[in-house]
Amino acid sequence: MAKFSYYTEEGLNKLKAELNDMKTRGRTEIARQIAEARDKGDLSENAEYDAAKDAQGMHEMKIAKLEEILSNARILDESSIDTSLVAVLSTVKIKNKKNGATLSYTLVSEEEADLKQNKISVGSPIGKGLLGKKVGEMAEIKVPAGVMEFEVLDITRELS
Known part of the structure; x- marks a missing residue:
């Protein structure tokens, strides 16, 4: 059973803006880092590529967590x-x-x-x-x- 969290309208809007920023600007930046690392050669020995992929995984995990929070968020009357x-x-x-x-x-x-x-x-x-x-x-x-x-x-x- 989901546990609801109650927010002010301002607080909920701030969370939605943060999620939107992570999905747009954040994902674009990580994709750029992965592409740069990929251009540097052999992926099997490329630490930058591994770090960028790890960062991508962490970023997607944060997005999923924020989406879960928002799905259980309610504006308090x-x-x-x-x-x-x-x-x-x-x-x-x-x-x-x-x-x-x-x-x-x-x-x-x-x-x-x-x-x-x-x-x-x-x-x-x-x-x-x-x-x-x-x-x-x-x-x-x-x-x-x-x-x-x-x-x-x-x-x-x-x-x-």
Whole structure:
């Protein structure tokens, strides 16, 4: 059974553009490299040709993986999400109970995660630990450094 992943429209469009680029420009570049290596002579002892063929295989594997991701991708209908609970596309303000630091994260799909933009994956330990929580609830989250305790201060959702 396929596992669906939910994306914003922007995130899904970015994945489609990446796939299109890999299928067009990426394949053309690899074909050029193979042709150059083939022109250099005996293929049985041609390391450049072998490397170009390996690169082609890796590239096709990446295309197949991206096609699989897109086949199971769904755009999230943000208007139907319960805003009282932490869910995908929620922006959550949390307080670390140990050091008092407050942080704000938006929970997104794994492919859209970008810590520099405060977007974390719903599949990450913190993302999983926050899902389904309400304002005022505590989340004990097991991370590589041990167990962290966060209080959910606020849940918002910016509808696009």
